[in-house]
Amino acid sequence: MQRSFLLPYRFKPVGAVMMPAGLIIWIWGQLKLSQDSIAKVFMGIVPENAHLLKVTILVISFFSCLIGMFFLVFSKEKEEDEYVANLRLKSFQLAAFVQMTFFLLAFLYIFLFKKELSGDAGLELFLIASILLFWFSYISCYQFVLIKNKLQANEE
Amino acid sequence: MKNNIREERLEKAMTQQALAETIGVSRQTIFAIETGKYIPSAILVLKLSKALAKPVESLFSLEKSD
Numbered sequence: 001m002q003r004s005f006l007l008p009y010r011f012k013p014v015g016a017v018m019m020p021a022g023l024i025i026w027i028w029g030q031l032k033l034s035q036d037s038i039a040k041v042f043m044g045i046v047p048e049n050a051h052l053l054k055v056t057i058l059v060i061s062f063f064s065c066l067i068g069m070f071f072l073v074f075s076k077e078k079e080e081d082e083y084v085a086n087l088r089l090k091s092f093q094l095a096a097f098v099q100m101t102f103f104l105l106a107f108l109y110i111f112l113f114k115k116e117l118s119g120d121a122g123l124e125l126f127l128i129a130s131i132l133l134f135w136f137s138y139i140s141c142y143q144f145v146l147i148k149n150k151l152q153a154n155e156e
Numbered sequence: 157m158k159n160n161i162r163e164e165r166l167e168k169a170m171t172q173q174a175l176a177e178t179i180g181v182s183r184q185t186i187f188a189i190e191t192g193k194y195i196p197s198a199i200l201v202l203k204l205s206k207a208l209a210k211p212v213e214s215l216f217s218l219e220k221s222d
Contacts, residue, residue, distance in 0.1 A: 079182035083194050146184075153172070153187035 007075040015071025022064030029058045069135055077146075087145055095138035102133055159216045162190045164208045179203040 038050040045053070077084050106126065109115065117123050165175055172186045179200065188194035189204075196204070205212045 077182075079184075081181040081185050082197055082200060083181065083185035083188055086194065149184050149188055149193070152191075153184045156172070156187065 005074065006080070007071065009076045009078055009080075011071040011075035012077075015068045015073075015075065018064050018068025019072055020068075022061045022066075022068055025061035026058060026065060029054065029061060033057065069139070072139060073135065084146070087142060091138050091142040091145070094141045095134045098137040099130055099134040102130055106130075157195055157216055157222055158192065158219055159189065161186075161204060161208070161215060164210055164215060165190075168208060170208075175204075175207060178207045 033054050035047055035050040035054065038053055039045055039047075042050070042053075110117070117126055165172070170178075172183045172190075176183045176186045180203070181200065185194065189196055189200075201212055201216060205215060208215065
């Protein structure tokens with residue numbers, strides 16, 4: 001049976017490290033990293049360079065998270081077989097359902113409470129959130145079922 | 157659909173790992189099939205039948221809800 005478009009297994013552990021690390025650094029950068037805190041670490045840095053450094057950290061961490069997620073989702077298992085292929089399909093179905101529900105509820109909320117998205121940035125954030133929700137739902141479902149089945153099989 | 161893969165495997169004194177290696181799947185897949193969590197494809201059913209030397213009808217049977 002053909003299992004196309006999947007990376008070798010060695011990409012999975014790389015993704016498992018890159019995705020959470022990138023996400024944590026990105027959230028930390030958004031919440032805690034300011035030009036003042038950069039100036040404290042790099043004494044004498046000019047404000048423009050501090051801003052550039054912050055943007056660089058945020059961009060690198062965000063793309064690390066995305067690439068890590070790509071590796072995690074699109075790499076083979078150690079033993080890739082039809083059960084895993086079936087689980088991938090079921091997880092995609094669940095993720096699509098979660099995303100569609102999110103879309104419907106979000107638009108219903110906007111319509112009922114007359115809450116407009118604040119400009120292009122608001123729309124971008126909404127779209128990024130819905131895309132990430134899809135992939136997080138997929139990874140959560142897939143890993144949960146796979147790990148649960150492995151644990152139960154090992155208990156026997 | 158119910159199956160008696162476990163009973164037939166134990167009768168042949170095979171471990172889940174040995175059966176999995178014979179038909180080229182993971183041990184988790186054999187566990188999922190035996191516990192009814194996963195219904196295998198026709199290809200896998202035929203491989204199981206060959207590995208356990210039993211006809212398909214004696215390994216798998218339909219339930220009322222199928």
